[in-house]
Amino acid sequence: MKHHISISDVLLGNKMAVARALNFLENRRPEEIGRVSELIEQLSRNPRPGRHIIGITGPPGVGKSSLISRMIGEYRNQNQTIGVISVDPSSRKSGGALLGDRARINWDPTDPGVFIRSMAAGRHLGGLAWRTRHLMTVFEAAYDVILLETVGVGQSETEIDEVVDTVVFVVQPGSGDSLQFMKAGIMEIPHILVINKADQKALAQKALNDLEAVKSLGWMDKSGWQPGIVMTSALEGWGQEELLTRLKAHQDHLISSDDNQRRRHNRISWILLLYRERFGSFGMETLGGEENILRLIEQVDIGNPFYGLCRLTEKLRDTLRSSNSGIIHERT
Template sequence: MQDVATLVAQAREGRPRAVARLISLVEGASGQLREVMAALAPLAGRAYVVGLTGSPGVGKSTSTSALVTAYRRTGKRVGVLAVDPSSPFSGGALLGDRVRMSEHASDPGVYIRSMATRGHLGGLAWAAPQAIRVLDAAGCDVVLVETVGVGQSEVEIASQADTSVVLLAPGMGDGIQAAKAGILEIGDVYVVNKADRDGADATVRELNHMLGLGESRAPDDWRPPIVKTVAARQEGVEEVVEALEKHRAWMEERGVLAGRRLARAAKEIETIAVTALRERIGDLHGDRRVSALAERVVSGELDPYGAADELVAGVTRH
């Protein structure tokens, strides 16, 4: 086992192997995970986390790569977490995102990591919050989180990012998909990519109309901008960065950013606690206590909720 303090120090120096090792410890739920998180806690909290989501085929990876280029021009260090569908055989991630972002592979100011969802719904891997913290503590100024392109289960990105970018493209029925998925509630910035295609202006109009229908905003609330891009040619990307910076400034001015980060930490704590409880309860399968409670439910002596309360009390007592 490698010394965690050494790994963290090397990650702070920007050594990609150390960053990779720390994220692997996180993904594998290593026995050193608690030590890693304790070491990273005072170092994280500085990076700006941007989530990119949207249906398959809208150009998420190309847009992410274009954003990396734009941020690198300003001298910012960038981390990319590309959450891919899991292989049903190996549990590993498909590396299509890395292929599309290969132009940044030799840049020491960019760290790209693919993570597998491993069946976790919501568009994000369960270990994503800890992986974001690793990239943050390793000195990344911006962390771009690109989610699985699965459509309606992608809204989870809103709880993990400071700013959520929703990508759409003309001619893909994205307007209807957006309404179904609740994506209209999570977007802070909307990007209509592949804007050189027919129907781009119609997509912008439809999106504007749908945002207007769903509005219940106060006069000083954030109104999500809609930016047209052709990410493959780097067109409109500077405008996206500008929109992101405006949103960040708006959030900082009103305390929204601090509130989002507090909510994120609270959800992470809750998830870890629930997972620990689930593991404890899982250890009770076949345990006499569970069987006894089941017998009392079947006989009508106890209802399932009362039985569950007794079980929870039993596993949390010590």
């Protein structure tokens, strides 16, 4: 079956074209790898220049989906278009029990400026395999704001950190766990911390005090960004405006400090993922381990991750050939 995917329709944010491109990338069959590569390259060459990719993570039940519904409303007021990828943890073995009652992301399905896609988490902790990155290229070409919802409890944040521009970690008042993570410094520092369900006034104030105390110990990420704390109530519908202001501030910060370093780094880790997925630990060892491979990727064209993968594959073949040449020689 031949799919026709119109890049220009994707760029216009045409929902049908977006859905078609996503389906093609998700259901790809091995023989279509060439067309997948081509599509990803075309999309990667045409991202929305001002796009902002935001990861919304945090324990189950803190109100991430509810908050995203509010954020969608707020971004629509600002006339921005939005694509949401919601990584559904329900397919994970332990996921079901953790979920409790769960809100769906609420939006107007007739609004052409909003597109929501759920995907199963799969075997990765946050489900952020290369599959997410493939889908992301479609969203980056089609929407101004991209929201990625994942479940995270402390240590899986690095995974999301490698996919998005800005990490938002959501907690709820009275749940000591995530606050403990932060105090103990276990958690990667998110760019923005949200205390949702702040309609629970007294508990929320206590959580804020706790976090402020941790903050005074000198929170700052590598690029000099000072993480902020925002209180929201997705139930009552307040705080999302301030959250968007903070998000914009982080985007401005990235533009002025990092420039494209962060996105470049993320693409490099994508190529590493593809390579690891294909050749496993054997491939990793043969090319001298992760650090060495990252150095190799630094030298190749990362515009299309599949080219990067091809270069690594060639390098692997050369390495194997030269290390086997002695044996082959003896046998002939």
